[in-house]
Amino acid sequence: MGTMRGQVAVVGVGETAYYKRGQSPDAEMKLALKAIIEACKDAGISPKEIDGFASYSNDRNDPSALASALGCKELRFSNMQWGGGGGGGSAAISNAAAAIHAGVADTIVVFRALAQGQFGRFGQGSRSNHVSGAGAYTTPYGLMSPAQSFAMKVVRFMHDHGVRQEALRSISLASYHHAQNNPRAVMHGRPLDEEKYDSSRWIVEPFHLFDCCLENDGAAAMVLVSAERAKDFPRKPAYILGAVGGSHYRAGASSHNTPDYATSTFKSLAPHLYDMAQLKPTDVNVLQSYENFTGGVLMSIVEHGFCEPDACNEFFVKERFFAGEGDLPLNTSGGNLAECYMHGLGLNIEAVRQIRGESSNPVPDVDVSMCISGPMVTPVSSSIFGSEATL
Amino acid sequence: MSDYYLNEGLAQPIPTDLDKPFWEGLDNDQLWLQRCNDCGGWQWGPEWICHHCHSENVTFERVEAKGKIYSFERVWHPVHPALVEQGPYIVVLVEVPHAGNVRLVGNLVGDPEQDVVIDSKVTAVFEHHADFTLLQWQVG
Numbered sequence: 001m002g003t004m005r006g007q008v009a010v011v012g013v014g015e016t017a018y019y020k021r022g023q024s025p026d027a028e029m030k031l032a033l034k035a036i037i038e039a040c041k042d043a044g045i046s047p048k049e050i051d052g053f054a055s056y057s058n059d060r061n062d063p064s065a066l067a068s069a070l071g072c073k074e075l076r077f078s079n080m081q082w083g084g085g086g087g088g089g090s091a092a093i094s095n096a097a098a099a100i101h102a103g104v105a106d107t108i109v110v111f112r113a114l115a116q117g118q119f120g121r122f123g124q125g126s127r128s129n130h131v132s133g134a135g136a137y138t139t140p141y142g143l144m145s146p147a148q149s150f151a152m153k154v155v156r157f158m159h160d161h162g163v164r165q166e167a168l169r170s171i172s173l174a175s176y177h178h179a180q181n182n183p184r185a186v187m188h189g190r191p192l193d194e195e196k197y198d199s200s201r202w203i204v205e206p207f208h209l210f211d212c213c214l215e216n217d218g219a220a221a222m223v224l225v226s227a228e229r230a231k232d233f234p235r236k237p238a239y240i241l242g243a244v245g246g247s248h249y250r251a252g253a254s255s256h257n258t259p260d261y262a263t264s265t266f267k268s269l270a271p272h273l274y275d276m277a278q279l280k281p282t283d284v285n286v287l288q289s290y291e292n293f294t295g296g297v298l299m300s301i302v303e304h305g306f307c308e309p310d311a312c313n314e315f316f317v318k319e320r321f322f323a324g325e326g327d328l329p330l331n332t333s334g335g336n337l338a339e340c341y342m343h344g345l346g347l348n349i350e351a352v353r354q355i356r357g358e359s360s361n362p363v364p365d366v367d368v369s370m371c372i373s374g375p376m377v378t379p380v381s382s383s384i385f386g387s388e389a390t391l
Numbered sequence: 392m393s394d395y396y397l398n399e400g401l402a403q404p405i406p407t408d409l410d411k412p413f414w415e416g417l418d419n420d421q422l423w424l425q426r427c428n429d430c431g432g433w434q435w436g437p438e439w440i441c442h443h444c445h446s447e448n449v450t451f452e453r454v455e456a457k458g459k460i461y462s463f464e465r466v467w468h469p470v471h472p473a474l475v476e477q478g479p480y481i482v483v484l485v486e487v488p489h490a491g492n493v494r495l496v497g498n499l500v501g502d503p504e505q506d507v508v509i510d511s512k513v514t515a516v517f518e519h520h521a522d523f524t525l526l527q528w529q530v531g
Contacts, residue, residue, distance in 0.1 A: 125471040128402050134436050136404035138496045140525055142397050143482045145470040152484050156462040159509050202467040202479075254436040256484050257494050261462070 008097040009230035009237035012043025012223035018340035022117030024217035032113035035219035052077030052105035054096040056088025077105035086344040087374030091245025091381035113219035134254035154295030156262035167316035168294040174321035179334025182360040187338035213336040220345040238355040238385040242277030245381035264299035264375035281305040288347035296375030323361035332361040400473025412451035417524035422456040433491030456515030458485040
């Protein structure tokens with residue numbers, strides 16, 4: 001059976017302006033449409049040529065409505081990756097690429113739109129007066145936000161492997177460092193140093209304020225076509241060498257009962273990514289790793305084979321992660337911590353930009369660009385993009 | 392000041408057909424967890440079938456209300472109006488070795504700024520509210 005390695009490429013990317021949560025002047029669907037139109041403009045096609053849509057995390061913008069609003073000639077693929085919050089980003093790309101490779105559709109847009117002013121916020125607990133089922137085993141104990149849901153995994157991992165707070169801090173410093181060169185970044189002009197991090201308030205130990213992602217309004221989109229067609233598009237294609245989504249045994253067991261607990265959920269999945277891409281960690285030139293919280297990045301990097309779990313304190317130093325300086329440039333747009341929290345699709349777009357040489361923190365000569373989506377949830381996903389030289 | 396670990400006003404747990412014996416047990420200062428009658432396997436939260444052998448013959452069994460701390464977190468930032476005046480509080484994940492190592496979430500009573508040591512032994516504290524009971528834990 002043929003693998004989809006190198007069979008599909010990203011030929012256009014688009015984003016709206018990024019806003020602090022609740023401050024978008026546009027409704028969420030309008031944000032989605034604007035990002036899709038931008039991605040099509042970048043690809044040099046009319047939005048009417050789109051014949052498929054893929055998204056994740058229960059995005060509220062139904063492909064039938066989008067296709068109608070854009071005047072798409074026909075709809076052939078209408079896809080939602082179940083579950084996983086931001087863990088679905090690379091999986092939506094995987095779904096779209098698989099569909100194109102299989103001939104189900106020809107021109108698919110992967111998108112995500114968020115307007116948390118129009119709808120609810122992520123970082124708050126539910127205001128419901130009653131709770132039943134799995135939520136009843138956690139909510140009454142004050143465990144209800146994403147930060148609270150994931151901190152205990154990180155505490156256990158840090159305990160098992162003697163990881164110090166400074167390892168988490170280096171991840172945050174790298175994102176803020178890169179955001180200072182990225183005019184789109186919400187934290188552009190607001191640098192972070194060790195002292196500011198250390199003195200910032202706790203959200204939930206071991207997460208300081210700067211270990212936690214932003215909450216933003218905006219939208220992001222990318223256009224995928226077959227590798228065969230990609231050659232005729234104006235922009236340098238970013239070929240999808242691998243894209244996978246999933247999770248380990250009983251990752252979804254309720255109320256913190258997954259047997260393998262202190263994990264980013266990538267242990268079973270990452271080997272499939274490398275198998276599909278026919279690559280190994282040392283082949284990766286630049287990495288975008290979804291920061292819901294820095295502890296998730298730490299475990300993601302370990303579980304994708306860049307670092308041994310017991311070597312985190314030595315490995316996680318900020319200089320390693322700086323573009324143009326370190327051997328593993330990380331979150332080169334500023335990522336979810338300092339560019340924008342677009343549920344991670346901005347990270348996939350940044351991975352494409354690095355292939356094109358268009359990042360605001362360009363890494364020289366990128367052929368292999370990886371993106372890890374939404375650690376610690378289930379399912380999670382990750383993707384590897386390659387230049388033509390990797391085919 | 393309330394007698395409860397956390398200020399009142401968080402969502403009230405409502406039992407379902409699946410977990411009623413658990414909540415009734417807490418009301419009577421007892422811990423009842425789900426176990427398979429066919430293969431003897433444990434699971435938490437409760438499920439419709441046994442994930443080990445797929446039997447529908449699952450039931451609840453009383454277990455000694457003790458365990459050890461598998462992980463924990465100290466929360467500082469309130470994400471619910473009821474917790475705005477709370478200050479820090481500790482959530483613990485307690486493993487129950489004599490019930491297949493299932494884990495239960497609760498609060499660790501006592502000083503919210505106490506040092507918490509993973510693998511410490513803990514004993515249940517049944518926190519009775521007007522219409523329900525929460526399962527809290529204390530070291531020892």
